[in-house]
Amino acid sequence: MQVQQSSWSPAxxxxxxxxxxxxxxxxxxxxxxxxxxxxxxxxxAAAWPAAIAIGCSTAGQIQGTDVTDEGAVATAIHFDHTxxxxxxxxxxxxxSAQSGALLAERLSRSDLVHVLVFSEGxxxxxxxxxxxLREGLPGRVSVTGGLSADGEHFKETLVLSxxxxxxxxxxxxxxxxxxxxxGCGSFGGWDSFGPExxxxxxxxxxxxxxxxxxxLALYTRYLGEHARDLxxxxxxxxxxxxxxxxxxxxxxxxxxxxxxxxxxxxAGDVPEGGYVRLMRANxxxxxxxxxxxxxxxxxxxxxxxxxxxxxxxxVGRRMVLRQRVExxxxxxxxxxxxxxxxTGFYSYxxxxxxxxxxxxxxxxxxxxxxxxxxx
Amino acid sequence: xxxxxxxxxxxxxxxxxxxxxxxxLAPMLAAVDDAYRQFDNDREMLERxxxxxxxxxxxxxxxxxxxxxxxxDQILRLDVQGRILDIKGGGRGxxxxxxxxxxxxxxxxxxxxxxxxxxxxxxxxxxxxxxxxELELDTDGPTLRFYEARLLPMEGAQILMILRDxxxxxxxxxQLRVSQIALHEAHRDLERRVDERTAALARVNDELxxxxxxxxxxxxxxxxxxxxxxHAQKMEAIGRLSGGIAHDFNNLxxxxxxxxxxxxxxxxxxxxxxxxxxxxxxxxRAATLTGQLLAFSRRQILSPEIIGLNQRVMDMSRMLNRLIxxxxxxxxxxxxxxxxxxxxxAQLEQVLxxxxxxxxxxxxxxxxxxxxxxxxxxxxxxxxxxxxxxGPFVELRVxxxxxxxxxxxxxxxxxxxxxxxPKGQGTGLGLAMVYGFVRQSxxxxxxxxxxxxxxxFALLLPRTDDTTTDRSATPRQLAGPRHGAGTILIAEDERxxxxxxxxVIGQAGYRTLEASDGQQALDLYTVHAQSxxxxxxxxxxxxxxxxxxxxxxxxxxxGLPLLFVTGYVEQSDALHDSxxxxxxxxxxFSPDALLLAINxxxxxxx
Numbered sequence: 001m002q003v004q005q006s007s008w009s010p011a012x013x014x015x016x017x018x019x020x021x022x023x024x025x026x027x028x029x030x031x032x033x034x035x036x037x038x039x040x041x042x043x044x045a046a047a048w049p050a051a052i053a054i055g056c057s058t059a060g061q062i063q064g065t066d067v068t069d070e071g072a073v074a075t076a077i078h079f080d081h082t083x084x085x086x087x088x089x090x091x092x093x094x095x096s097a098q099s100g101a102l103l104a105e106r107l108s109r110s111d112l113v114h115v116l117v118f119s120e121g122x123x124x125x126x127x128x129x130x131x132x133l134r135e136g137l138p139g140r141v142s143v144t145g146g147l148s149a150d151g152e153h154f155k156e157t158l159v160l161s162x163x164x165x166x167x168x169x170x171x172x173x174x175x176x177x178x179x180x181x182x183g184c185g186s187f188g189g190w191d192s193f194g195p196e197x198x199x200x201x202x203x204x205x206x207x208x209x210x211x212x213x214x215x216l217a218l219y220t221r222y223l224g225e226h227a228r229d230l231x232x233x234x235x236x237x238x239x240x241x242x243x244x245x246x247x248x249x250x251x252x253x254x255x256x257x258x259x260x261x262x263x264x265x266x267a268g269d270v271p272e273g274g275y276v277r278l279m280r281a282n283x284x285x286x287x288x289x290x291x292x293x294x295x296x297x298x299x300x301x302x303x304x305x306x307x308x309x310x311x312x313x314x315v316g317r318r319m320v321l322r323q324r325v326e327x328x329x330x331x332x333x334x335x336x337x338x339x340x341x342x343t344g345f346y347s348y349x350x351x352x353x354x355x356x357x358x359x360x361x362x363x364x365x366x367x368x369x370x371x372x373x374x375x
Numbered sequence: 376x377x378x379x380x381x382x383x384x385x386x387x388x389x390x391x392x393x394x395x396x397x398x399x400l401a402p403m404l405a406a407v408d409d410a411y412r413q414f415d416n417d418r419e420m421l422e423r424x425x426x427x428x429x430x431x432x433x434x435x436x437x438x439x440x441x442x443x444x445x446x447x448d449q450i451l452r453l454d455v456q457g458r459i460l461d462i463k464g465g466g467r468g469x470x471x472x473x474x475x476x477x478x479x480x481x482x483x484x485x486x487x488x489x490x491x492x493x494x495x496x497x498x499x500x501x502x503x504x505x506x507x508x509e510l511e512l513d514t515d516g517p518t519l520r521f522y523e524a525r526l527l528p529m530e531g532a533q534i535l536m537i538l539r540d541x542x543x544x545x546x547x548x549x550q551l552r553v554s555q556i557a558l559h560e561a562h563r564d565l566e567r568r569v570d571e572r573t574a575a576l577a578r579v580n581d582e583l584x585x586x587x588x589x590x591x592x593x594x595x596x597x598x599x600x601x602x603x604x605x606h607a608q609k610m611e612a613i614g615r616l617s618g619g620i621a622h623d624f625n626n627l628x629x630x631x632x633x634x635x636x637x638x639x640x641x642x643x644x645x646x647x648x649x650x651x652x653x654x655x656x657x658x659x660r661a662a663t664l665t666g667q668l669l670a671f672s673r674r675q676i677l678s679p680e681i682i683g684l685n686q687r688v689m690d691m692s693r694m695l696n697r698l699i700x701x702x703x704x705x706x707x708x709x710x711x712x713x714x715x716x717x718x719x720x721a722q723l724e725q726v727l728x729x730x731x732x733x734x735x736x737x738x739x740x741x742x743x744x745x746x747x748x749x750x751x752x753x754x755x756x757x758x759x760x761x762x763x764x765x766g767p768f769v770e771l772r773v774x775x776x777x778x779x780x781x782x783x784x785x786x787x788x789x790x791x792x793x794x795x796x797p798k799g800q801g802t803g804l805g806l807a808m809v810y811g812f813v814r815q816s817x818x819x820x821x822x823x824x825x826x827x828x829x830x831x832f833a834l835l836l837p838r839t840d841d842t843t844t845d846r847s848a849t850p851r852q853l854a855g856p857r858h859g860a861g862t863i864l865i866a867e868d869e870r871x872x873x874x875x876x877x878x879v880i881g882q883a884g885y886r887t888l889e890a891s892d893g894q895q896a897l898d899l900y901t902v903h904a905q906s907x908x909x910x911x912x913x914x915x916x917x918x919x920x921x922x923x924x925x926x927x928x929x930x931x932x933x934g935l936p937l938l939f940v941t942g943y944v945e946q947s948d949a950l951h952d953s954x955x956x957x958x959x960x961x962x963x964f965s966p967d968a969l970l971l972a973i974n975x976x977x978x979x980x981x
Contacts, residue, residue: 236420323413
């Protein structure tokens with residue numbers, strides 16, 4: 001397995017001459033303008049004519065330990081023993097589960113090992129998408145990926161696949177072969193605070209009331225003057241959601257705000273009857289969380305080491321960490337080793353099991369690391 | 376630089392007092408400024424969150440305190456030694472006396488409750504599981520009260536004890552238990568009474584069912600008896616009808632046979648003799664049929680004698696074997712100590728032959744024919760159904776393994792001319808003869824059969840205690856017809872028979888006078904009394920019958936020889952009763968029989 005990275009900008013194209021021309025797969029992450037640029041698609045096709053190029057718009061793309069906001073980064077991968085298939089389908093909030101099921105059906109084959117999915121980031125029920133994928137795939141097949149992003153704007157996200165960058169699209173890669181080793185891990189590092197509140201009115205991933213009070217009013221009160229920056233500022237106060245007694249809480253962040261009906265749209269379902277608490281960041285714990293995710297993901301590769309690490313972190317983490325954001329990338333680098341090529345992006349939602357073999361779920365506010373290597 | 380964060384401006388002022396900040400530091404200073412501002416934002420947000428959370432916590436705390444304060448239960452927080460840390464709640468009700476923070480619970484409670492409290496505290500502290508105990512504690516009030524103490528383990532090696540006054544509930548439960556016991560007793564009493572009533576009801580029900588079953592059985596039996604009675608009445612009616620026909624035939628056959636005999640005597644060498652012989656034989660066959668019809672109608676002339684049925688069956692078995700063929704095996708199952716019967720031996724043999732032939736026809740592919748005898752006491756009810764007298768009977772059962780008789784046909788098998796055999800193979804008189812014979816002998820016959828399961832005919836003949844041999848002594852051999860002298864008055868309403876009698880008697884040398892009824896005969900006798908040596912009279916005639924005629928003649932001439940001629944066997948019995956000693960000649964008779972009877976009647980007077 002060989003991996004080579006190149007950066008690209010609309011103004012100057014490739015920063016270095018791209019290598020690894022016989023790559024089968026190119027992962028491309030960039031800002032919305034770069035991903036939506038026709039020239040990028042043409043340059044990708046020219047540089048890797050036989051490769052499947054797939055990627056999405058981001059809230060910051062990762063190249064090595066650098067996190068950049070402009071241009072795009074392309075990571076070309078040549079597998080020695082692994083075959084690659086791609087599937088792309090439209091998606092929206094209502095039929096997210098069906099889209100997931102369709103992808104699972106199209107990509108299924110007996111030696112399928114892993115599915116990498118990149119999705120529309122706003123008009124989506126990420127939890128339903130993951131459910132559709134999970135129910136359509138055999139339990140042995142792992143799924144990771146993320147929801148595309150649009151910086152801190154929350155206006156429009158794009159998915160690049162099969163030569164086109166489109167809105168309301170979900171694309172997935174199926175990796176098949178007996179010698180591919182995939183590891184994955186996800187960790188947050190946020191602390192819950194304040195009283196636990198019950199979800200008293202919601203519909204799917206749209207939340208209206210907590211303890212009979214407006215959820216939007218609660219956020220406005222806690223954000224103070226930053227409430228004007230909703231929904232982006234809502235990322236500073238994600239929700240810890242517990243749907244039933246004893247279950248592990250999941251983190252939910254705001255994707256959109258509707259002032260008209262005082263509702264908040266989250267990346268996943270917020271079912272009525274569930275209990276939520278506000279969460280706040282703790283810098284050290286966020287970075288520790290990223291390191292923990294890297295450690296879990298690197299375990300399957302063992303001593304042979306990791307060739308490629310795909311880091312998908314939450315835009316909320318970036319907004320909190322600001323200038324320290326690269327510390328969490330460096331933390332992962334320290335775990336997976338200097339040989340591994342690091343790529344990835346800051347997203348509106350992360351898709352991964354907490355640990356390998358666990359149930360794949362949609363997360364928010366986590367660092368999700370997927371490692372690849374071939375035996 | 377003037378736009379930088381105040382802290383950064385102060386630091387720059389301290390390190391670069393004369394505003395000599397190198398231009399190359401500008402990007403770095405911008406980043407530091409951004410970081411400071413971010414820290415401020417974060418701090419501001421954190422402080423606001425803390426403040427808001429604190430407010431919410433305070434409010435929740437106040438609400439909780441209000442809630443707990445309004446709670447009727449007392450809530451005690453204890454350490455693991457059972458020391459009271461604080462007491463909350465108990466908003467109403469009577470408080471437990473003299474409890475306060477710092478007190479050991481095991482010392483605070485009444486002496487009697489201490490072991491239970493100590494044990495409960497130890498269990499909760501050691502096992503970390505909640506439990507409840509009921510305590511009886513002294514209060515500030517006048518009486519002891521009952522409490523439910525619920526102990527729950529808490530974080531920090533503490534125990535929460537919720538003390539609830541359950542005095543009212545305690546007494547209510549006690550009262551409830553008493554009521555339950557009473558209710559249980561009442562329930563048991565009720566169940567016992569219900570059981571008794573149920574048993575009584577069941578007995579009445581059983582009795583009722585039994586009565587209903589008996590009634591149904593009685594009704595069924597009555598229905599069966601009615602069916603049997605109807606059948607018997609039908610058979611009686613058929614018998615009367617066929618008997619009447621047979622009687623009329625007898626008159627005609629007597630004339631045909633008599634004239635045929637006369638003709639045969641006259642046509643010794645004539646070519647017409649063969650034709651006359653045919654007429655004679657036809658008349659003979661017709662007489663046999665008529666005889667069977669009379670047998671069915673119980674008008675056969677019987678010669679009853681005491682019979683040992685077993686011996687008679689054994690005697691006939693070989694003949695029956697030949698009769699029915701070797702493909703049918705005969706089983707004899709004869710009872711020992713079988714009672715005797717009184718019956719016409721020849722007729723009985725004919726009965727056995729008829730039944731055996733029927734069995735043969737029912738078993739074309741072979742089978743078994745069982746002939747059984749048994750003693751049988753017939754009950755009154757069965758006797759009534761069979762129209763016989765109750766008492767001892769000998770039963771003769773003839774059973775085959777043949778095709779059987781369909782149920783709907785079984786009631787008709789004894790009817791004359793009823794047959795299921797192909798045309799020309801049966802007269803339909805065999806079983807009718809059996810029926811008539813048995814009935815005439817004072818018995819009854821029944822049939823049991825089912826298609827494919829054979830047929831059983833059961834004949835019941837009355838037992839006789841008479842042991843005397845009544846086989847008539849061999850009749851004195853009379854001389855053949857002889858020529859007589861004198862006038863014989865013949866009274867007969869059937870012209871042909873009257874003419875035949877006159878011809879036969881005339882050919883025997885007597886003169887004859889003919890009357891078509893009793894009155895005419897009496898008139899003729901009055902005129903020719905001197906020459907009349909004998910009167911031959913029919914019994915049933917118009918105007919005056921034979922019995923009345925005989926009575927009148929006896930009044931006129933007591934010793935006058937008389938001969939009754941009749942076709943009715945029951946009349947012959949009546950004649951025996953009313954005119955004892957007067958001989959009777961039964962139709963059909965041959966010319967010789969008439970002459971022999973006349974000779975016999977004339978003998979005493981000669």
